Amino acid sequence: MKIIVDAYGGDNAPLEVLRGCAAAVEAYGYEIVLCGLEKSLRKLALEYDIPLKNFTFVEAPDIISMEDDPGSILKKKKNCSMAVGLRLLGEGGGDAFVSGGSTGALVVGGTFYVKRIKGIKRCALATLIPSTKDYFMLLDVGANVDCRPEMLRQFGIMGSVYMESVMGRTEPKVGLVNIGTETTKGGELQLNSFELLQQAPINFVGNVEAREIPYGECDVLVCDGFTGNVILKLTEGLASSLLGQIKEIFKSNMRGKLAAAMVMPGMKQLKKRMSTEEVGGAPLLGTLRPVFKAHGNSNAKAFQNAIRVAADFAGKGVIDRITESLAERSKEDDTQE
């Protein structure tokens, strides 16, 4: 398995990227193709004693600064590490691409350089969100602010295939985010998407109200990118604000501090479960080859996880199966006509 990695993606790049890549080589034996400034990366590796076994380098001379607009990075900086990596993946120079860089740039660049699966209207950014049960996949979480029903149908298919292939869920339950469970609920997008999802080759379980989302009854939840982004960020914000308020209660007096010590293991577990760090990042679904977004604040461990999940994404035939599922639907269409 050969994974192309963006050396300069994320807040802790390039040092934690290097460490994460080396750890992935050590643990799983992958080959790493690192995009960036070879000389400076080699120097850093030497300085921090990071082994470069199984590494090859591809030169990416352009440097992205904080001032660059995510929407136009890949136009203005054609040879930045993300653009170079995506082009390389598009040309078949590796099995998957991982970057902790700008999400917006990755969506635009992934669609442009790696191209979409035949028939896929738009790529979706999919995120795994912790629930009281397990993780569920939410898509789209921001790649497409305005969506059409056919896009939501495809999101359902792509999410279902991913959760089955990569996350090992049997017949993943797919739900449509809506403002009520009745089939008459929602706007035009929800009403029309409901019908299309019902006909799709997936285990569609109907509308899901936002109140039920945290309980994780579904494996996949589909919605437009605006709603998905609101759900993702509100979940993060509320979990963090609530846990913060509980911390204040514990810290407020001696009894609280004593109580905190007594429930520390459980609380730590909960905090870990609510954190999105463990799953490494989010796949971009719909491209012809696997593109994987690592969290912007990834450390070495998170990059190692992201690389492992990206390799699973590549190795478990997700993209072939999405292509088949889309064809299955087209055949039905043909029959109906």
Added chain:
Amino acid sequence: MKIIVDAYGGDNAPLEVLRGCAAAVEAYGYEIVLCGLEKSLRKLALEYDIPLKNFTFVEAPDIISMEDDPGSILKKKKNCSMAVGLRLLGEGGGDAFVSGGSTGALVVGGTFYVKRIKGIKRCALATLIPSTKDYFMLLDVGANVDCRPEMLRQFGIMGSVYMESVMGRTEPKVGLVNIGTETTKGGELQLNSFELLQQAPINFVGNVEAREIPYGECDVLVCDGFTGNVILKLTEGLASSLLGQIKEIFKSNMRGKLAAAMVMPGMKQLKKRMSTEEVGGAPLLGTLRPVFKAHGNSNAKAFQNAIRVAADFAGKGVIDRITESLAERSKEDDTQE
């Protein structure tokens, strides 16, 4: 102050409605006009020793059942207690109307029987949501699934006037729910609403990301009814699922149970703060006279609170001030033309 009340709205009606009304008379000296079956309500009051001082009754013979569709209740059951009360309010038979019944029916009926303020495109359902700071008002939370930018501008004005007049906030901060803080973020609705909100006679502070919502920096947040409904219900669902998980940690062993006892007062306070019970309900904004939705699961105390807030809604000139603010904007329009 004369408050019209729906005797049969809510899960605990009519007994808790009767009790709440009597408590409001006792505490604030209001007059109550109770819509329902007078004979049966008087019998119930006698049985439970509820004083009917300051009560008058208006007969409403139609009974709503669980099978009735909220969207058509008021068409099919023209003389149910909600329809009778709304008509009475529309005719000037009271200062405000309170119901714990179907939200959908109240929105439709409020618009139909009470009529809209001149110039208001659509009525909005506004809810107060607890934050780490205080309550903020979110609107619309479900009356209008699809919105136009002008509607969001009006939501901003109505929410601002309400929070200033009824909740005593000085120059309420009004934010637009969006998927980023930059002015270029969002879909067509957000981009166009941003411009209109900037020109409105309110303290508009710009886009607010969902991650920041729980921290309550704004007094008013505006969005379309689909997004608002998702935010409201996800907030409820997440708070309840997280507090539930923490309860499990406390209950899991003896140390946990001991710890729970030590932080009980703080945790109870937090739970109370996160609950929406305290604020009594949600105003329907945009009607010519005050319509107030009590929570469906209201008890006597909650009905008493709802009646008090509805009286404030009526007594503090909210609707006159909304009308003036809309005119202010129209004058500007005229000047510009």
